Amino acid sequence: MKRVLVTGGAGFLGRHLCARLLQEGCQVFCMDNFYTGSKDNIREFLDYSCFKMIHHDVCLPFYLEVDEIYNLACPASPIHYQRDPVQTLKTNAYGAINMLELAKRLQVKILQASTSEVYGNPQQHPQDEEYWGHVNPIGARSCYDEGKRCAESLFFAYHQQHQLPVKVARIFNTYGPYMQCEDGRVISNFIVQALHHKPITLYGNGSQSRSFCYVTDLIEALFRLMHSPAKITGPINLGNPQELTVLELAQMVRRLTNSRSKIVFRPLPGDDPQRRRPDILRAQELLSWQPRIELEAGLMHTITYFDKLLSHTPQPASY
Ligand code: NAD
Ligand code: UDP
Numbered sequence: 001m002k003r004v005l006v007t008g009g010a011g012f013l014g015r016h017l018c019a020r021l022l023q024e025g026c027q028v029f030c031m032d033n034f035y036t037g038s039k040d041n042i043r044e045f046l047d048y049s050c051f052k053m054i055h056h057d058v059c060l061p062f063y064l065e066v067d068e069i070y071n072l073a074c075p076a077s078p079i080h081y082q083r084d085p086v087q088t089l090k091t092n093a094y095g096a097i098n099m100l101e102l103a104k105r106l107q108v109k110i111l112q113a114s115t116s117e118v119y120g121n122p123q124q125h126p127q128d129e130e131y132w133g134h135v136n137p138i139g140a141r142s143c144y145d146e147g148k149r150c151a152e153s154l155f156f157a158y159h160q161q162h163q164l165p166v167k168v169a170r171i172f173n174t175y176g177p178y179m180q181c182e183d184g185r186v187i188s189n190f191i192v193q194a195l196h197h198k199p200i201t202l203y204g205n206g207s208q209s210r211s212f213c214y215v216t217d218l219i220e221a222l223f224r225l226m227h228s229p230a231k232i233t234g235p236i237n238l239g240n241p242q243e244l245t246v247l248e249l250a251q252m253v254r255r256l257t258n259s260r261s262k263i264v265f266r267p268l269p270g271d272d273p274q275r276r277r278p279d280i281l282r283a284q285e286l287l288s289w290q291p292r293i294e295l296e297a298g299l300m301h302t303i304t305y306f307d308k309l310l311s312h313t314p315q316p317a318s319y
Contacts, residue, residue: 008072010037058095085143092147172239176215177305204268206247214298
């Protein structure tokens with residue numbers, strides 16, 4: 001039985017990855033400090049003999065005999081990663097070093113969940129992997145963006161210096177069931193607001209764009225990348241190139257939920273990227289992968305999930 005470590009396994013993507021690895025017959029070790037993740041996400045796995053939850057902070061050294069490592073530990077929503085920027089930087093830098101040291105000692109493959117944020121507020125559109133990015137190194141988002149860039153640098157340093165088999169995925173905005181209601185990211189915010197017929201909070205004028213990937217498509221890509229030939233190290237963009245503005249997204253969510261919500265405008269957060277769309281040619285060629293779930297279909301799955309969840313949860317006083 002293959003033994004696989006998933007750091008950040010109790011988070012949104014981590015939960016889906018653990019589920020997929022269990023389906024594949026792996027012994028899964030889910031490591032998390034529950035900073036943004038939740039035991040509810042993985043509760044259904046806790047009784048499985050092939051699943052083990054390890055409460056641990058990735059910033060601290062760690063030893064466990066495993067065959068593969070997926071390093072996902074890091075808050076991903078701007079409100080969460082900006083709450084404690086020093087901790088975000090530590091999680092990215094120390095977390096990467098600790099997991100790379102483990103992989104080096106065991107001589108096993110290690111995959112890093114990097115991000116489209118390494119491109120910052122991009123001056124090239126769409127973004128391919130050759131683009132070096134346009135990041136404000138001291139701005140509100142820099143703890144995340146520069147933390148992830150530092151982690152990428154560490155991954156390639158270990159690869160070049162120690163011949164470590166690494167895989168670096170640059171993940172673009174991903175959504176789906178098991179995002180937290182209070183996650184703060186745009187899709188969960190809009191759906192929860194629309195289902196409650198509360199105002200939909202549009203930051204700025206809503207002309208900024210994003211490209212959203214449904215979670216099962218993304219997990220398939222991570223799995224393929226981990227199992228790709230050793231020479232495929234990445235970085236490799238993983239996302240759905242279907243781009244739309246945040247205003248268009250708000251209108252779509254309102255329509256799909258039959259909501260009476262008004263759209264209200266709020267200040268644009270600092271350094272909010274204006275445009276983002278992945279060039280996924282590399283993933284198509286090297287992993288024979290491309291997303292399959294259209295945005296409307298993915299949103300409907302996500303709306304159904306939140307609808308069920310909220311009907312069992314007392315409504316919060318305000319948003
Ligand atoms: P999430 O916040 O839901 O999950 C992150 C998980 O990491 C949580 O369970 C959290 O408790 C855990 N964690 C945070 N700091 C930790 C630490 N020091 N030690 C141990 N565990 C820690 O976020 P997500 O959307 O599931 O993102 C997972 C990974 O994918 C992150 O590395 C994120 O940067 C990356 N990513 C996600 C997206 C996306 O759209 N979801 C896009 C780009 C990159
Ligand atoms: N956004 C918004 N309203 C919200 C939450 C986010 O208009 O309630 C905007 C945000 O300013 C950004 C986009 O939606 O332009 C995506 O935000 P998210 O935090 O989901 O991801 P990121 O900015 O990291 O891509």
